[in-house]
Amino acid sequence: MFEILSSPDAWVALLxxxxxxxxxGIDNIIFISLIANKLPKKDQAKATNLGLLLAMVQRIILxxxxxxxxxxxxxxxYIETSWMYLGVSGQALILFFGGIFLLYKSTSEIHEKIEMPDHDENQIKSKGITSFSKAxxxxxxxxxxxxxxxxxxxVGMTNGIGNKPGDALLLMIIAVVISIIIMMVFANPIRIFISKHPSMQILTLAFLILIGFMLIMEAAHLSHAKFFNxxxxxxxxxxxYFAIAFSLFVEFLNIRMKKNKPVPQDNKSK
Known part of the structure; x- marks a missing residue:
């Protein structure tokens, strides 16, 4: 069963x-951090780890x-009119509604954080364990x-690897397990860092809006959508990913500058 791991090509594919x-999984960690930080502190790490474990099981099943x-x-x-053409598929629908959900969730979260700063605490007090299940x-x-x-x-990357039908599947399962373990190591520190910096919370929500838009555009591309030809x-x-990395870099510099900025002394004479 594990003979495929003796092949150098298999190791390159696995890495x-x-x-x-x-x-x-960066997208996933950002969303999990957003959801987990809305729970009571005692449940946040548990929700993050359990969510990633469920994600691993779900991916293996898929x-x-x-x-x-x-x-x-x-x-x-198919939808075909004088100005629009769409070839609707199941994958495109999943990505489209996923994008809509991210746009709605991110926009509503930004509204709550700016207009209703105490909303998360009130929600935790009123819903309790239901919030954990919902998360x-x-x-x-x-x-x-x-x-x-x-x-x-x-699947496309492992096509043709190995002599047995299950070789490619084995490599993909191992890759999923390793990646989830690595994400579990870093997910909670990332979540804690985001929760400590309000500006990072808004930035991650902006990332989710961008990701939601990308999902909608990808759904349109997979549908071979045409508007006015x-x-x-x-x-x-x-x-x-470049936009996310660059924005994070700028925000890290901003946070570092605030930490290093000297506290103004009160020179007022007594």
């Missing part, structure tokens, strides 16, 4: 897949059902949306 899962996921790429309904449901649902693209990409092209994810 590449693991790195890919970690990079694509890998076994990969033929079903590939079938979701095929359009089952896990949201984490699992959004991970399902993020998993579709990453799993289909992994202009086809919606793919937006390279590298642009998204």
């Amino acid at each position: 590449t897949l693991t790195f890919l899962e970690i990079v694509l 890998l076994f059902a990969v033929s079903l996921l590939i079938g979701l790429k095929n359009p089952f309904f 896990l449901v949201q984490i699992v649902l959004i991970d399902f949306i993020f998993s579709i693209d990453s799993i289909l990409t992994a 202009q086809e919606i092209g793919a937006i390279p994810k590298g642009y998204l």
Whole structure:
């Protein structure tokens, strides 16, 4: 069963897949941090770790059902008018509604944090354990949306590796397990850092708005959408990750400057 691990090509594919899962998991960590930080402090780490464990189980199940996921790429309904063309598929619908959900969730969170600063504390006091269950449901649902693209990409990368049908599946499962373990190591420190800095909370919500928009555009691209004979092209994810990395770098510099800024002394004579 593990003979495939004796092949150098398999190790290269495994390292590449693991790195890919970690990079694509950035979106997931941001969303999990947002949801977990709305819970009581005693439940935040538990929700983060349990959410990632459920995400790992869900991704492994999806890998076994990969033929079903590939079938979701095929359009089952077409919309064609004088100014619009769409080939609607299951994958496109999942990405579209996932993008809409992220836009709604992020926008409402920004509104609550700015207009109703005490909203999170009041919600925790009024809902208690229900908030924990609701948080896990949201984490699992959004991970399902993020998993579709990453799993289909992994299937394409492992195509033709190994002599047995299960070799590629084994590599993908190992990559998922390793990447989730690595994310569990860093997820809670990231969540704590975000919770300590209000500006980072707004920045992560802005990232989720950007990710939601990207999901909608990707859904349009997968549907071969055309509006007024202009086809919606793919937006390279590298642009998204560069924008996130650059914004974080600037914010880290801003936080560092505030820490190093000397506290003004009161020179007023007594």
